[in-house]
Amino acid sequence: MTTTTVHPPDQPTNPPLDPVSDRDLARTPAPSAPHPPGIPFARLIAVELRKMLDTRSGRWLLIAIGVVTIVVVGFVLFASRPQDLTLSTFVTGTATPQTLLLPLLGVLAVTSEWGQRNALVTFTLEPRRLRVMLAKLVGSMVLGTVAIAFAFLIATIGNGLGILLRNGDGSWALGAASIGGVVLSQLLWVAQGIGFGLLFGSTAVAIVSYLTLPTAWAIVGSMVTSLSTVSQWLDLSRAIEPLVAGQMSGISWAHLGVAAGLWVILPILVGSWRMMRREVK
Amino acid sequence: MDHMITVQNLTKRYESFTAVDDISFTLSPGTVTGFLGPNGAGKSTAMRIMTGLTPPTSGTATILGKPYAELPNPGRQVGVLLDASAQHAGRTGREVLALGAMVMGLGKARVDEMLDLVGLTPDEARRRLGHYSLGMRQRLGIAPALLGDPEVLVLDEPANGLDPQGIHWMRGLLKGFAEQGGTVLLSSHLLHEVEVVADQLILIGRGRIVRQGSKAELLAGSGTTANALDRDALVMALQHAGLAADVTPSGSVRSSATTEEVSRAALDAGLVLTELRGADGAGLEEMFLQLTSSDSREGAVA
Numbered sequence: 365m366t367t368t369t370v371h372p373p374d375q376p377t378n379p380p381l382d383p384v385s386d387r388d389l390a391r392t393p394a395p396s397a398p399h400p401p402g403i404p405f406a407r408l409i410a411v412e413l414r415k416m417l418d419t420r421s422g423r424w425l426l427i428a429i430g431v432v433t434i435v436v437v438g439f440v441l442f443a444s445r446p447q448d449l450t451l452s453t454f455v456t457g458t459a460t461p462q463t464l465l466l467p468l469l470g471v472l473a474v475t476s477e478w479g480q481r482n483a484l485v486t487f488t489l490e491p492r493r494l495r496v497m498l499a500k501l502v503g504s505m506v507l508g509t510v511a512i513a514f515a516f517l518i519a520t521i522g523n524g525l526g527i528l529l530r531n532g533d534g535s536w537a538l539g540a541a542s543i544g545g546v547v548l549s550q551l552l553w554v555a556q557g558i559g560f561g562l563l564f565g566s567t568a569v570a571i572v573s574y575l576t577l578p579t580a581w582a583i584v585g586s587m588v589t590s591l592s593t594v595s596q597w598l599d600l601s602r603a604i605e606p607l608v609a610g611q612m613s614g615i616s617w618a619h620l621g622v623a624a625g626l627w628v629i630l631p632i633l634v635g636s637w638r639m640m641r642r643e644v645k
Numbered sequence: 646m647d648h649m650i651t652v653q654n655l656t657k658r659y660e661s662f663t664a665v666d667d668i669s670f671t672l673s674p675g676t677v678t679g680f681l682g683p684n685g686a687g688k689s690t691a692m693r694i695m696t697g698l699t700p701p702t703s704g705t706a707t708i709l710g711k712p713y714a715e716l717p718n719p720g721r722q723v724g725v726l727l728d729a730s731a732q733h734a735g736r737t738g739r740e741v742l743a744l745g746a747m748v749m750g751l752g753k754a755r756v757d758e759m760l761d762l763v764g765l766t767p768d769e770a771r772r773r774l775g776h777y778s779l780g781m782r783q784r785l786g787i788a789p790a791l792l793g794d795p796e797v798l799v800l801d802e803p804a805n806g807l808d809p810q811g812i813h814w815m816r817g818l819l820k821g822f823a824e825q826g827g828t829v830l831l832s833s834h835l836l837h838e839v840e841v842v843a844d845q846l847i848l849i850g851r852g853r854i855v856r857q858g859s860k861a862e863l864l865a866g867s868g869t870t871a872n873a874l875d876r877d878a879l880v881m882a883l884q885h886a887g888l889a890a891d892v893t894p895s896g897s898v899r900s901s902a903t904t905e906e907v908s909r910a911a912l913d914a915g916l917v918l919t920e921l922r923g924a925d926g927a928g929l930e931e932m933f934l935q936l937t938s939s940d941s942r943e944g945a946v947a
Contacts, residue, residue, distance in 0.1 A: 488698065
């Protein structure tokens with residue numbers, strides 16, 4: 365073992381490099397200019413995606429999402445009345461567990477950095493923290509999209525089996541509006557997970573807040589009559605209902621925009637601001 | 646580039662506590678600098694500020710002429726090890742390096758090279774970090790720092806948890822790095838870990854730089870260690886001759902005078918010397934203890 369592989373890349377005062385080092389330079393082209401290029405954003409996304417998949421917690425979360433999706437479709441297949449077995453029913457069935465689990469992708473992508481103090485390494489390799497955060501956002505969206513696509517696939521298979529096994533209705537009708545609505549709503553939940561992860565920093569606090577805060581708000585909103593109008597605007601799950609159903613109108617887009625602003629955009633903004641200024645220890 | 650690292654009037658305050666208090670130093674290419682101080686002296690805080698992880702209260706720190714956060718692909722220019730255990734325990738050693746290589750835009754071959762360099766077998770590299778011993782973690786910890794073939798290394802307690810063999814290995818590694826023109830800043834709370842390899846020393850206590858200079862400079866000023874059959878008589882003889890003398894914690898007599906002066910004073914008093922030597926590592930150790938004891942938080946180095 366030698367230490368000759370360790371040398372500064374472009375020091376004019378260097379002694380002549382030995383053959384081993386020359387080979388190293390050829391393999392890892394050291395920047396000859398004093399300003400090496402920065403890290404491309406696509407590469408950061410790829411790194412963040414890999415980080416979501418290379419730990420047990422990340423892998424098991426994805427496996428859990430897949431398994432739960434299959435179980436739900438199986439349940440719908442055998443527990444529903446044959447005349448209700450349509451693609452739309454199956455898709456709606458898969459959406460429910462995914463709504464609960466997908467945001468965890470976002471939460472974990474952010475909080476695993478702090479819990480394991482991995483941020484120390486992440487932010488020394490890319491000190492522009494906002495880029496890292498955006499890479500995590502895009503990365504978890506990509507994974508979320510894969511999960512949703514998987515759900516559509518399983519729902520399609522479920523509908524096919526419904527026709528074969530239970531003589532189900534088997535309607536394949538699924539409007540573009542509902543497909544888009546399901547995808548958009550799930551991605552909103554993923555983004556909310558990112559926002560809550562950024563805001564609270566710890567996995568446990570972020571998950572508990574994510575599960576309880578909007579629900580608590582929804583309960584208060586439905587119980588107190590005077591809040592009912594307000595809750596149309598500020599309750600995200602209520603605002604998302606017409607989106608999933610593919611029945612968006614002008615006013616419901618406005619409801620959705622305001623609610624998403626409060627529960628998704630605001631946590632991301634405040635959380636990013638916190639993360640940018642936070643001392644990494 | 647004259648200075649690889651420049652730190653100017655750097656200060657970090659936490660409410661009433663000042664972790665780093667107006668420190669300034671510069672590091673030239675091809676040197677190894679030991680950043681020495683007791684635990685809690687502010688070494689780690691200073692290094693986190695240098696690497697852009699902690700915002701300073703005032704002052705500046707630049708590496709390669711730029712604030713760290715402005716380096717486009719810092720891993721390729723500065724190798725950083727702040728805490729070898731700050732890695733996800735569920736990743737394997739190889740995966741940790743592969744992620745680093747990916748961010749820096751390096752190939753797979755470089756990962757194998759680094760594993761080889763830090764002496765992790767392919768079998769060990771496949772294990773999760775949670776199952777690593779402290780020494781293995783520390784060895785692996787230095788690998789991401791070297792991965793990008795940087796010009797500067799910033800290492801916080803890199804020898805912590807290494808066995809004597811590992812410390813020896815680390816010394817060789819850092820010496821080789823500096824000989825190739827690289828610049829190293831490494832911190833330690835143990836003098837003997839760095840004194841062999843360091844060209845320069847910066848002694849820090851309670852956030853302040855107590856002494857800094859080349860190792861030779863610091864050694865030259867540190868006097869004589871002596872002992873005699875009758876130790877108290879030696880102290881009196883030295884004081885009688887107008888030389889400063891006191892008894893060290895290890896039971897020797899220390900004086901700021903030269904060995905010759907001490908020897909003459911002993912001869913005049915007719916004393917038999919059992920020990921007489923100019924300041925060496927041990928002398929520096931005592932100086933280190935003295936310089937930092939009044940400034941360390943515990944009052945004395947634990």
